[in-house]
Amino acid sequence: MSETVRQLPEEQLPVSPSTLERYRILQKAGGLVAPLLTVVLAFLISGVVVLLTTGSVVDTAKTYKGIFDGTGLDWFFHVGSYQIGVPFTSARVWFPWNTNDISSQAAANLEQTLLLWTALVLVGLAVAFAFRCGLFNIGGQGQYLAGSIAAVLVATELPHVVDLPGVLLILVSVLGGMLAGAALAGIAGILKGTVGAHEVITTIMLNWIVIWVGSYLFDVGGPLQTKAAGAAGAVPASTDIPDKAQIHVFWGDPLFQGLDVGFFVAIASLVVYYLTLNRTTLGYEVRAVGHNPEAARYGGIGVARNYFLAMAIAGTFAGLAGALDLLGWKFREDITDIQSSSIGFIGIAVALLGRNTAIGVGLAALLFAALQTGTASRSLDPSIFPPELASSLAVIIQGLVVLFVGADVIILLALGWLRRRRPQKAATAT
Amino acid sequence: MRIRTIMVGAAVALVAATALAISSAGSASSTKSSASSFTMVIVTDIGSLQDRSFNQLANEGRIAIGKKLGIKTRAIETHSSAERIPNALAACRLGYKMIFEVGFLNYTALNAVAPKCPQAQFAGIDQPYVLFSKKPKNAAGVVFTEEQGGYLVGYLAGLEIKKEGGKQIISAVGANNVPAIVHYISGYIQGAKKADPGIKVLANYANDPTFNDQAKCHETALNQIQRGSRVVFQVAGGCGLGALKAAKENKIWGIGVDADQRYLGPFMMTSALKRVDTAVEDLTKLAYKGKLATKKDYVFSLKNNGVGLGSVSPKIPKSFVAKTKAIAKQIAAGKIKVKNQIKF
Numbered sequence: 001m002s003e004t005v006r007q008l009p010e011e012q013l014p015v016s017p018s019t020l021e022r023y024r025i026l027q028k029a030g031g032l033v034a035p036l037l038t039v040v041l042a043f044l045i046s047g048v049v050v051l052l053t054t055g056s057v058v059d060t061a062k063t064y065k066g067i068f069d070g071t072g073l074d075w076f077f078h079v080g081s082y083q084i085g086v087p088f089t090s091a092r093v094w095f096p097w098n099t100n101d102i103s104s105q106a107a108a109n110l111e112q113t114l115l116l117w118t119a120l121v122l123v124g125l126a127v128a129f130a131f132r133c134g135l136f137n138i139g140g141q142g143q144y145l146a147g148s149i150a151a152v153l154v155a156t157e158l159p160h161v162v163d164l165p166g167v168l169l170i171l172v173s174v175l176g177g178m179l180a181g182a183a184l185a186g187i188a189g190i191l192k193g194t195v196g197a198h199e200v201i202t203t204i205m206l207n208w209i210v211i212w213v214g215s216y217l218f219d220v221g222g223p224l225q226t227k228a229a230g231a232a233g234a235v236p237a238s239t240d241i242p243d244k245a246q247i248h249v250f251w252g253d254p255l256f257q258g259l260d261v262g263f264f265v266a267i268a269s270l271v272v273y274y275l276t277l278n279r280t281t282l283g284y285e286v287r288a289v290g291h292n293p294e295a296a297r298y299g300g301i302g303v304a305r306n307y308f309l310a311m312a313i314a315g316t317f318a319g320l321a322g323a324l325d326l327l328g329w330k331f332r333e334d335i336t337d338i339q340s341s342s343i344g345f346i347g348i349a350v351a352l353l354g355r356n357t358a359i360g361v362g363l364a365a366l367l368f369a370a371l372q373t374g375t376a377s378r379s380l381d382p383s384i385f386p387p388e389l390a391s392s393l394a395v396i397i398q399g400l401v402v403l404f405v406g407a408d409v410i411i412l413l414a415l416g417w418l419r420r421r422r423p424q425k426a427a428t429a430t
Numbered sequence: 431m432r433i434r435t436i437m438v439g440a441a442v443a444l445v446a447a448t449a450l451a452i453s454s455a456g457s458a459s460s461t462k463s464s465a466s467s468f469t470m471v472i473v474t475d476i477g478s479l480q481d482r483s484f485n486q487l488a489n490e491g492r493i494a495i496g497k498k499l500g501i502k503t504r505a506i507e508t509h510s511s512a513e514r515i516p517n518a519l520a521a522c523r524l525g526y527k528m529i530f531e532v533g534f535l536n537y538t539a540l541n542a543v544a545p546k547c548p549q550a551q552f553a554g555i556d557q558p559y560v561l562f563s564k565k566p567k568n569a570a571g572v573v574f575t576e577e578q579g580g581y582l583v584g585y586l587a588g589l590e591i592k593k594e595g596g597k598q599i600i601s602a603v604g605a606n607n608v609p610a611i612v613h614y615i616s617g618y619i620q621g622a623k624k625a626d627p628g629i630k631v632l633a634n635y636a637n638d639p640t641f642n643d644q645a646k647c648h649e650t651a652l653n654q655i656q657r658g659s660r661v662v663f664q665v666a667g668g669c670g671l672g673a674l675k676a677a678k679e680n681k682i683w684g685i686g687v688d689a690d691q692r693y694l695g696p697f698m699m700t701s702a703l704k705r706v707d708t709a710v711e712d713l714t715k716l717a718y719k720g721k722l723a724t725k726k727d728y729v730f731s732l733k734n735n736g737v738g739l740g741s742v743s744p745k746i747p748k749s750f751v752a753k754t755k756a757i758a759k760q761i762a763a764g765k766i767k768v769k770n771q772i773k774f
Contacts, residue, residue: 376516382504387505
């Protein structure tokens with residue numbers, strides 16, 4: 001985009017200042033327009049897929065409406081007179097929307113979307129932060145799991161040693177999760193900085209180490225498998241965390257996977273991400289290394305050190321996601337989840353679509369979280385869209401979005417071409 | 431100009447789409463048929479409705495009983511552990527009277543939702559009642575004696591391999607370490623040893639909790655075949671189809687699980703049946719009549735045809751089939767005790 005500006009030396013400018021301002025706005029919007037078009041295009045093409053499956057335009061519209069309702073975003077349109085609980089108290093106050101997840105499917109769905117958003121923002125940041133240092137962190141999944149496993153260990157074992165109050169226990173468990181994520185990612189950072197081992201390879205390998213260590217720990221007969229009655233020796237899962245270690249649920253029923261205050265931690269993390277990258281020396285160095293490690297080294301910046309720091313911070317975000325999920329709604333780690341979860345990989349798509357910016361990651365996480373919950377088979381009417389095909393639909397739409405994230409280069413090229421044509425037109429017109 | 435046109439166009443399209451969504455948001459969910467107030471839903475385990483196994487069987491039972499009783503039924507698929515509770519909750523909120531939570535690991539969802547959903551009755555397929563820590567009054571456990579089915583196919587495989595001579599090695603591929611799979615494999619080993627005391631039984635897990643990754647089971651089976659296995663018993667749902675593929679490629683016997691899987695080809699010896707469909711049908715019928723007993727386990731075994739031997743390949747001598755059926759009778763009569771958990 002900067003090239004288009006360089007093509008217009010000032011003495012040649014036949015255009016009014018307002019045109020120049022328009023360029024600036026467009027340049028800034030380029031970062032927003034392309035991802036938006038990407039998403040719209042993906043939805044349009046998936047619409048064709050749905051149309052071919054259902055065979056009618058009305059049913060296609062109904063399917064999309066089902067997806068939209070499934071995300072819970074329709075909650076905002078059900079205005080009435082309700083009450084909401086004040087966090088951390090038992091008080092209830094007037095509220096225009098129904099927050100009771102037993103009576104409102106929309107509320108229950110939105111809680112799930114936002115829960116997933118919380119985790120996706122954090123694993124997205126884990127990928128984005130490393131990206132800004134020129135590192136491709138594929139290890140978000142492993143770091144997320146390391147965070148979960150560490151959190152469940154601390155939350156279940158620490159009460160045997162010292163009797164901490166709930167808030168402290170949660171804090172220590174979350175810190176444990178963050179540290180575990182940071183340590184795991186830090187290994188990849190150190191290897192990259194010292195011997196130049198490529199982080200893509202090392203993070204993928206570290207993922208598997210965590211998956212198998214976790215499977216060993218919680219498998220039937222494993223050292224940390226649950227000893228609860230009925231489940232001991234049968235359920236391949238950890239012990240449940242004590243009730244006081246569960247993060248406060250401020251919306252919905254804690255029993256039904258309500259939304260916990262980890263949601264606000266994710267929002268805060270977006271701010272921290274932005275500030276660290278743009279307002280600190282560390283962030284400046286990280287970005288400098290990301291732009292050009294050789295130039296950064298010439299400028300006196302420790303490249304190896306920054307590789308390590310960037311990876312460790314990335315791992316902290318992912319570990320935080322794992323810890324929050326565990327203490328917020330999972331309450332136990334089971335090996336099915338360890339082996340089948342893929343949230344860290346969706347995080348890569350989130351970072352890519354969000355262009356590694358704080359706002360972008362927040363929005364992209366919302367899109368992917370909404371897609372995930374919206375295409376859940378519970379929200380698609382089986383008489384319109386067969387439940388047997390519902391899961392495939394979700395994968396198709398997500399796949400198309402990811403595909404067009406790569407194809408946004410085409411959209412950018414098209415936009416750039418249009419932009420370059422405009423001054424010529426303006427010139428011929430005068 | 432063109433950019434502006436495009437952008438305006440995109441904006442209009444977006445607004446139109448949102449408007450459509452909003453306008454239709456309030457209009458649905460009021461079309462409940464009152465033909466029969468009894469309704470039933472199954473919530474699957476992680477996996478798909480077309481796993482040619484566990485979930486699919488439950489779905490077949492649902493469709494069959496829905497037609498027989500003329501009631502409204504529905505299936506809800508679970509894709510990740512985060513969906514377990516929301517799916518159970520949705521099933522309750524959609525007003526279904528009988529809710530099946532299919533698959534062992536769904537017990538957490540049943541345990542959480544059932545006590546808060548007194549208007550519905552719950553049944554946990556593969557979930558013994560003892561797992562429900564909240565002891566819900568409106569839930570029943572459903573368990574199968576998989577070890578009996580495993581015993582029968584193991585016995586038949588043992589007879590056949592003994593007759594064929596050569597290396598006396600057979601194997602089983604499990605998806606992962608969960609009770610139903612442990613029971614199957616335990617029975618399989620005991621049955622094979624009964625028919626052929628010198629036989630060696632390899633048992634391995636593919637470690638695929640999704641029950642859907644055929645490549646993993648394929649690899650596990652190939653490894654066993656390399657070690658000399660001549661019969662592969664798959665105990666892994668959709669994943670296990672990969673194990674059977676390996677058996678087919680290497681021209682050795684395959685044994686199916688849960689559903690009758692002989693349709694896969696002439697290399698299939700037989701299948702160990704687990705009549706999840708029967709269980710779904712029977713319990714729905716009971717609930718329909720208002721006779722479903724809760725706070726207990728429904729046990730499906732050889733006695734009530736809840737488990738059994740599938741159709742057998744015509745290449746297997748008739749006398750072996752007769753012998754196996756005689757064993758089945760002895761197990762049903764309690765003359766042979768099959769342990770549901772042995773070391774392997």
